[in-house]
Amino acid sequence: MEDRATLQNYDVGALERRYTEEEIKIIGSIRSSSAEDHLTARRVADDVGCYVQKVAKFGEKLEREKIIGREKMERLNKNIYYRPDADEE
Numbered sequence: 001m002e003d004r005a006t007l008q009n010y011d012v013g014a015l016e017r018r019y020t021e022e023e024i025k026i027i028g029s030i031r032s033s034s035a036e037d038h039l040t041a042r043r044v045a046d047d048v049g050c051y052v053q054k055v056a057k058f059g060e061k062l063e064r065e066k067i068i069g070r071e072k073m074e075r076l077n078k079n080i081y082y083r084p085d086a087d088e089e
Contacts, residue, residue, distance in 0.1 A: 022050055026058055030068045031083040038073060039081045055081075 019027065025048045033039040041055040048055070059081055063070040069084045 022048060022054070023058060026050070026055055027062065027067060030059070030062070030081040033082050035069065035071070035080065035082040037080075037082065038076065040076065040078050041081070042078075044081060 026044060029044050029047050030039065041052045041059065044055045045052045056079070059068065059070050059079065062068040066084060069082045070079050072078075073080045
């Protein structure tokens with residue numbers, strides 16, 4: 001298993017006007033992962049350098065806006081985060 005995922009480039013023109021730099025990093029981290037990566041808020045927070053609560057709360061908002069996918073993984077008893085089209089691959 002690879003420890004790092006390759007970050008994907010996204011046009012952030014519209015994102016820059018709506019989100020802070022930290023929030024854009026959170027979006028980028030999540031959208032670079034698939035559901036199989038089991039990306040948790042703790043891992044995103046560690047990668048970005050912010051609080052877990054920030055990722056969890058912002059993740060709720062992003063899921064409502066259909067920017068990311070989020071689901072409860074019972075085995076981990078935590079939410080996992082991924083790009084929305086990743087579960088269709």
